[in-house]
Structures are given as C-alpha cells and as structure tokens.
Amino acid sequence: MIREYRGIPLNGSGFVFGRGYLCGYKQAYIGGFDFEFTPVIESTIGQFTGLLDRDQVKIFEGDIVGFGDDSPTCKSGMYGELGTVAFSESDACYVVVLASSGREVQLADHLLFSDRHVSRKVYGNVHQNSELIKE
Incomplete structure (x- = not known):
C-alpha cells in the first residue's frame, strides 16, 4: 500500500497531497497523484x-x-x-x-x-x- 503524504507548498497556501516525497540538496517536493512534484517546506511533510x-x-x-x-x-x-x-x-x-x-x-x-x-x-x-x- 502506498501511503499518502502532505506538505505546505512554498507559497504557504494550505497543504498539497501526494504519494511520496523527495528531499533534494536544497528543496523538498511532494509527488502528486498526477505525478507532478510541488516544492514544499520540508519541515511540514507528514505521512x-x-x-x-x-x-x-x-x-x-x-x-x-x-x-x-x-x-x-x-x-x-x-x-x-x-x-x-x-x-x-x-x-x-x-x-x-x-x-x-x-x-x-x-x-x-x-x-x-x-x-x-x-x-x-x-x-x-x-x-x-x-x-x-x-x-
């Protein structure tokens, strides 16, 4: 089962939800259900x-x-x-x-x-x- 994640995007408006997340060298992303990745504030990512x-x-x-x-x-x-x-x-x-x-x-x-x-x-x-x- 693939768990859902959420995080607050860099623009600070609400949460984005997705199937996973990536934490790169300088930026974290939530992968959406449409396979688009949204940059988020890393400390706000939750499963x-x-x-x-x-x-x-x-x-x-x-x-x-x-x-x-x-x-x-x-x-x-x-x-x-x-x-x-x-x-x-x-x-x-x-x-x-x-x-x-x-x-x-x-x-x-x-x-x-x-x-x-x-x-x-x-x-x-x-x-x-x-x-x-x-x-």
Whole structure:
C-alpha cells in the first residue's frame, strides 16, 4: 500500500497531497497523484497514519488531536488531552505526544483506551495551529 503524504507548498497556501516525497540538496517536493512534484517546506511533510478520527478525517503526522469520551453519559464536548501525532522510532508506531506531560500514547485503534468509550478528534496541525498546544 502506498501511503499518502502532505506538505505546505512554498507559497504557504494550505497543504498539497501526494504519494511520496523527495528531499533534494536544497528543496523538498511532494509527488502528486498526477505525478507532478510541488516544492514544499520540508519541515511540514507528514505521512498519513492510516487512521481516521471520529469524524472520518485522515490523521497525519503533525496533526493536533484530542481524546474525548464518547459514552452516552458524558455531558462535556471538551477533549481534555491534546497532543501531536508523531512516529516513534523506538516503538515503530504512531504516537500522540501529550502536550500536558510529554508522555507518548500509541495511536492505534485497538490499543488506545480499548476498555473505555474514547475517541480521537483532529483539531488542527502544528504548522498552522501551534497555539492549540502551547501553554
């Protein structure tokens, strides 16, 4: 399976999406689905994790996600724990680095809070919404 990537183009308008990326000597590119390559800011390149949030939004590296209680008894719409999606080299899996503690929580569906009614929601990303995770 070919994973999807995204990155912010040099003109800074939104994201471009593609099947892969190249990092050359001075420039990074996202390869589009039409095999056109768009120059992007290298630090903004993120890979699709293969997972979706509760609203069926794709979750990418660099996204800011929140964890919330989906149980029928929960009155709060607030997602208490916000964190940033990253790939953990040591665990070889996607994790959420919690803003409050720096602790890493695995992102995988069947491992995350499997005994509770907890779901994920994408609130933004660290490139365009960094204020969401700053204290």
